[in-house]
Amino acid sequence: MKHILLFTAFAGLLRLLAACASLPAPKSADDSLVVGRFVLSFPDGFFDRQPRSVDSRMLLHFYLPGERRHVSVFTSGGYFRFRSRGAGELILTGYDLTLRDNGVEYQLTDRLDQRFTTLPHEVVYLGETTISYTNPQQVNRQSIGLESYTVQNMFTASWRYEYWDFGKSVTRSWDTEALKGYLQKKDPQSPWLSYEVFQGS
Numbered sequence: 016m017k018h019i020l021l022f023t024a025f026a027g028l029l030r031l032l033a034a035c036a037s038l039p040a041p042k043s044a045d046d047s048l049v050v051g052r053f054v055l056s057f058p059d060g061f062f063d064r065q066p067r068s069v070d071s072r073m074l075l076h077f078y079l080p081g082e083r084r085h086v087s088v089f090t091s092g093g094y095f096r097f098r099s100r101g102a103g104e105l106i107l108t109g110y111d112l113t114l115r116d117n118g119v120e121y122q123l124t125d126r127l128d129q130r131f132t133t134l135p136h137e138v139v140y141l142g143e144t145t146i147s148y149t150n151p152q153q154v155n156r157q158s159i160g161l162e163s164y165t166v167q168n169m170f171t172a173s174w175r176y177e178y179w180d181f182g183k184s185v186t187r188s189w190d191t192e193a194l195k196g197y198l199q200k201k202d203p204q205s206p207w208l209s210y211e212v213f214q215g216s
Contacts, residue, residue, distance in 0.1 A: 037201060037202045037205075038096060038198065038201050038202045038205045038207055039096070039097065039098040040098075040205070040206065041098065041206060041207070042098070043100075044136060045100055045101060045135035045136055046098055046099070046100060046101065046135070046136070047098070047099050047100070047101030047133060047134065047135055047136065047137050047138070047139045047210075047213075048096060048097075048098060048099075048137075048138045048139065048207045048210070049077075049096065049097050049098070049099050049105065049133065049139045049141065049215070050094065050095070050096040050138060050139070050140060050141070050194065050197075050198070051094070051095060051096075051140060051141030051142055051143065051144065051215075052070075052090075052093040052094050052095075052142070052143040052144070053070070053073060053075060053090050053093055053095060053110070053143075053144050053146075054068055054069070054070045054093050054143065054144070054145045054146070055068065055069040055070070055073070055112070055123070055145075055146050055148065056068045056145055056146065056147045056148070057069075057147075057148050057149075057151070058147060058149060059148075059149045059150055059151060060151050061121075061151075062121065062151055062177075062179055063151070063153075064116075069112065069114070070090060070092055070093035071089075071090055071091050071092060071093070072089060072090065072091075072112065072113075072114070073089065073090045073110050073111070073112045074087055074088070074089055074110060074111045074112070075087065075088055075089075075090065075095055075107060075109075075110050076107070076108045076109050076110065076111075077097075077105050077106065077107055077108065078105065078106045078108050079099060079100075079102070079104075079105045079106075080103060080104055080105075080106070081100070081102030081103035081104065082099065082100055082102060086099075093143070094197055096201075099133065099139070100135065101133045101134050101135035101136065101137060101139065102133065102135065103132075103133060104130060104131065104132060104133065105130075105131050105133055105215075106128065106129065106130050106131075107127050107128075107129035107130075107131070107141075107144070108126065108127060108128065109124070109125055109126040109127050110123075110124070110125055110127070111123070111124050112124075125146070125183075127185075129144065129185070131215040131216065132215050132216065133213075133215055134213050134215075136210065137210055137211055137212070137213035138194075138198070138207055138210045138211070138212045138213065139213050139215040140189070140191065140194050140212050140213065140214055140215060141215050142187045142188060142189045142214070142215075142216070143187065143188045143189070143190065144185065144186075144187050145185070145186050145187075145188070146183060146184070146185050147183070147184045147185075147186070148181035148182070148183055149181060149182040149183075149184070150181065150182045151179055151180075151181055152179065152180050152181075153177055153178065153179055153180075154178050154179065154180045155178065187216075189214065191212055194212065195208075195212075
């Protein structure tokens, strides 16, 4: 799994944030709330830094074949949520993440194919997905496919790039009580609290 590490002389001026602090309300009787948690783990080191986990500001990408539409949503504390019609299947197709730390910009992009079953009129719980990236190794430019990376330098400063490779594994776990606590905290008056929870595996 290849990733890119960017060194820049200037930090960006804008940062995209997760919108909407509360839960989206259902618009029809068949609507479902898709909710889950997504975490990146770097037990052997975050690139050339200390081990860490990342659970916020990741932009997740889903495809809903039954609705013929794509949904992109940010994580906050690992959690994400969005409304759907609950028809058939949804696919987590990947994520994008940009982190800035002490003048260094880290860009991670990964393509996934995690498939989940959905139902109408349910809270569709996708569980907690943890992607572990191990054994970080710096590689040369020829060892990484650049088609997934786009860099636009809006300043006059030059960029210095480093390219990295990781081993990758994916695990999923379930904690329905934690999910219910999250929903209650986000919106104590939400109609979703009366819906059944469906494990969208």
